[in-house]
Amino acid sequence: MSWQPELDELRAREAMAKAMGGPDKVARQHQGGRLTVRERIDAMLDPHSFHEVGAIAGRASYGPDGELKEFTPSNCVMGRGSVEGRPVVIVGDDFTVRGGSADATIRDKPIMAERMAAELRLPIIRIIEGSGGGGSVKTIETTGRANLPGGVGGTWLYHHTGDNLSRVPVVALGLGSVAGLGAARLAASHFSVMTRETSAMFVAGPPVVNAMGNNLSKSELGGWEIQCKAGAVDHAVDSEEEAFAAARRFLSYLPSSVFELPKRLPSEDEATRREEGWLSVIPRDIRKPYRARALLEGLMDRGSVFEMGRYFGRSIITALARLNGLPVAVIMGDPMFYAGSWTADACAKVIRFVDLADTFHLPVVHLMDCPGFMIGLEAEKAATIRWGVRAMAAINQCSVPWCTVVLRNAFGVAGAIHQPANRYTIRYAWPSARWGSLPLEGGIEAAYRADIDAAEDPAAKLVEIEARLQKLRSPLRTAEAFWAEEIIDPRETRRLLCEFATLAERTLEPGQRARGLRP
Incomplete structure (x- = not known):
């Protein structure tokens, strides 16, 4: 006698689970332009x-004979696979079963997924659609009591949601309406993606918010433009297929866990490649910006730049890239926004990105053009200096190899934190570099007011003083005193950066950092 009857029952239960919320709910999912959770995983x-x-976890009811009568699968689907x-x-959340809410989930499934990732040292991909939290209003009736958030003795899901950030790469894809704990799980990741037309994220959705006197749609409250600009989500795409492609590409730069090192890939791009355009890319007119992303694309291995957080803290560009095949983390000033000044948002962006690089052993390249912290009333209201010194702390605390190339501006306190202050780093400067405690422009009239006022021709005197100081400010003068290490030909930059990557690779060591990474 074999155990085939039990296997037949197992297969029947698996088929019920794969039917998810039933044909009508699956059809509704497709009509909304969204895949089902199982289609997404595939x-x-x-x-x-x-x-x-x-696979067969869920809620079942049985007849008097003890035979299975009805079965509703858990709306959490999880397991292992390969990318x-x-x-x-x-x-992944199954929105076809109770809208992805906790009413239809089994708590231990998402907890086990997070624990599996931590202890097997594997990246985790969260596909999120729904609330996924402690339940809905109906939960009070179905359980007969109200849920105290966090429970007694804490909640393991909350622990792993944050703790895994310091252990393994965490990718989160918001592919529908995401609220409550679902929103927290989306934000608590190294890389998050939303779909532009079919997703939204919020702490509480429109029904709750509008009950307070608002009248907002899902997109108005938590659409991709809101969340990407705020920095809560990193990236937005037009389709779910693009979201999966972005997740695959992000993971390609990182090791599987902090206990491994990023892998160098074969590169067909010449490490010694020179481009004549780099010699003139920085305008002599300091008021004119330049296309920072085009320069970034040229300096890195061709086609390797993967930007993160493009719509947040826009005076700073953060991107993963490769130099001669080795993954690196790149920070670059963007003069198109606030002339590259560091706003409070830009500082927050730098902190998170430097923490990412340090956690996963990515050497940092800083292509610097920063005239200082953003100034003015709005900057003060945003506590820019507080965020600035937090960025300073993050940079000084990081331990990975670091190379800075000063392209143009380096002024003030923000200029001082272009590299870690407590250890050796490699630094170069272009001939276009300008630096000091503060820019000369606007400061000469205050510093030399007496001389200017006493002159027969104040305007001519101002021009004379400015010309004199501009000569003294030459980066060659600074290098003459060894206050700057090297002024380089811009056309040599890629070769030197690839050399940096080779030197940096020798020093990288796997392991977990003493300080955990924050969401």
């Missing part, structure tokens, strides 16, 4: 690589 992972854990051959953990 699209995210390498073909046929998904190994589901807890471009690398093993990963994946966990």
Whole structure:
């Protein structure tokens, strides 16, 4: 006698689980332009690589004879798979079952997914659609009591949601309406993506918010433009397929955990490549900006630049890239926004990105053009200096190799934090570099007011003083005193950066940082 009847029952239960919320709910999902959770998992992972854990977990009812009568699967689908051959953990919300809320989930499934990622040292991909929190208003009736957030003794999901940031790469894809704990799980990641037309994220959705006297749609309250500009979400795409592609690309730059090192890939781009345009890319007129992203693309391996957080803290560009095949983290000033001044948002962006680089052992390249912290009333209201010194602390606390190239401006306190202050780093400057405690422009009239007022021709005197000081401010004068290490030909920059990557790779060490990474 075999155990085939039990296997037949197992297969029947698996088929029920794969039916999710039923044909009508699946059809509604598709009508909304969204894939089901199982379709998403198949699209995210390498073909046929998904190994589901807890496939038949759910809520069942039985007849008088003890036979299965009804079955509703858990709306959390999780397990292991692979992305471009690398093993990963994946966990997804099934919106076709109670809208992805906790009423239909089993708490231990998402907890086990997070624990699996931590202890097997695997990246985790969260596919989020729904609230996924402690329940809905109906939960009070179904349980007969109100839920105290955090429970007794804490909640493991909350612990792992934050703790995994210091252990393994965490990717979160918001592919529908995401609220409550679902929003927290989306934000508590290294890289998050929303779809422009079909997703929204909020602490509480329109029904709750509008009950307070508002009249907002999902997109008005938490659409991609709101969340990407605020920095709560990193990236927005037009389709779910693009979201999966972005997740795959992000993971390609990182090791599987902090206990490994990023892998160098073969590069077809010449490490010694020179471009004549780099010699004139920085305008002599300091009031004129330049296209920072075009320069960034040229200096890194061709096609390797992967920008993160483009719409947040826009005076700073943060991107993953490769130099001669080695993954690096790049910070670059963007003079198109506030002339590259560091706003409070830009400082927050730098902190998170430097922490990411330090956690996953990515050497940092800083292509610097910063005239200082943003000034003015709004900057003061945003506590820019507080965020600035937090950025200073993050940069000084990081331990990965660091190379700075001063392209143009380096002024004030913000100028001082272009590299860690407590250890050796490599630094170069272009001939276009300008630096000091503060820019001369606007400061000469205050510093030399007596001389200017006493002159027969005050305007001519101002021009004379400015010309004299401009000569003294030459970066060559600074290098003459060894107050700056090297002034380089801009056309040599890629070669020197690739050399930096080779030197940096020798010093990288796997392991977990003493200080955990914050969301």
